[in-house]
Amino acid sequence: MFEDLFNVVKKRFNDGEEEYKPPMFKCPRCQGTSPLSRYEELHRVCPLCGYHGRLSAAERIQITVDKDSFCELDKDMVSGDPLSFPEYPEKQQELREVTGLNDAVITGTAAIKGSKTVIGVMDSRYMMGSMGSVVGEKITRAFEYATENHLPVIMFTASGGARMQEGIVSLMQMAKTSGAVKLHSDAGGLYIAVMTDPTTGGVTASFASLGDIIIAEPKVLIGFAGRRVIESTIRQRLPEDFQLAEFMHEHGFVDMITDRKKMRSTLSHLLKLHGYAAEDKEV
Amino acid sequence: MENRKTAWERLQLVHTKGRPTVRDLIPQIFTDFYEMHGDRAFGDDKAIIGGIARLGGTPVTIVAEVKGRDIDENKACNFAMPHPEGYRKALRLAKQAEKFRRPLICFIDTPGAFCGVAAEERGQGEAIARNIAEFMTLRTPIISIVLGEGGSGGALALGVCDELAMLENAEYSVLSPRGFASILWKDASREQEASEIMKITAEDMVALGVAETIIEEPLGGAHNDLDKISENIKEYLSQKIPEKCKKDIDVLLKERYTKFRKIGEFTE
């Protein structure tokens, strides 16, 4: 799975004499290479073009919320197999072992510079962050929890779209999650969607696009249809910047593009601007 | 009534030339149909039509995805693949239905939302998401009927409703079997196999809690008898619409939310 996330240029031998070459990161946006250590140091941001690479849900939570404030909800929920789809349970079992995740989203409550919030973070390592029963249910419950407890919601989206192995049940999760967002919104709750790489398909066409405020990380992929699907429809190559965060911002579907290093303080400010003050822990 | 046709055989029926489109059905089912145009923001998408009409004596709002009956009609309606402005027109008319307390009737018949540059630029994802969310709390009864193809998010954008009916041979799916085979098995030619595995038939929809009713088609399929299929749809609507209108709207909305809320399979 990790090979999909970043390409490591392997050590090579030169004239029989071993020359040390540090592992390199090859950027999927600018195609440039830089030392992997540098890329990691920047929390997976390409030093050359600013592309914001993919983080695991745990890494995202760690750089976003106050230390020890995260409290996970619905941790043990695992997917059924509504279509009895060949090898789907086995594939999931394998991914659980590899990633340590139970499915493609982690939800919970946390504080950001003292402001309490519900937070959801998708993880693209788990079946490309696709939305099946568990993703749909956990996100729906997160919004319902926030509505009941008068809390804001912050969702970090990362998804290839629907979970094919769950067929129509996967499609219905779009309705389920969007319905919960709508009730949270009608109750006056703040919802900030943060689109990360990649946010596409059924997730774009449901809760990701329904934020009161929509933030995107630089150069991440955001769209409804896949690039190859569109290219084969129109029989043309699409421009390089097509469906990047900047493109969506230009067309009015993203409020702001925010660097990873400023994300935590931006979220904190936005929460406080909406009256979600820091809680005094001493009381 | 028991339909023993396979999903694949039904897909062939759905694509049979002469299968009634919503343009054939509207004059048979409704009277006084006035078509309304445009989303008041960008344009008028011909892949979705909408308007007001009477069902028996009751004024209703109709929103429908339109297939063409020949190549010219299909070009004009973009093979029933809507752009964002189509979904926004649907939402505008839905809000109007809410305002004037008219029940909303949606006819679904699309291979999917259009995948193209302009559609992305105008926010295809946002348009679908908005409809799904807004339909969930629209304060008027909504009945949706899948006429032929219920393709993915492009169908769901007209599919959040109090009750979903499927024509007997219609299908509803997360993706076309061809697309499904090509994504999962990297082999589009395995579409027939995909169609059988995906659970896309009317009976599957009822079993999975996605649809409530199957509307019987004339022997051999809807294309064999336009009068009969129209009558069956009309009979269904004439029973369901008053039933839903009688309900307290807050109860109806709660039931609508619950209908979708309970779909999913997981353990904890």
Ligand SMILES: [Zn+2]
């Ligand atoms: Zn780069």
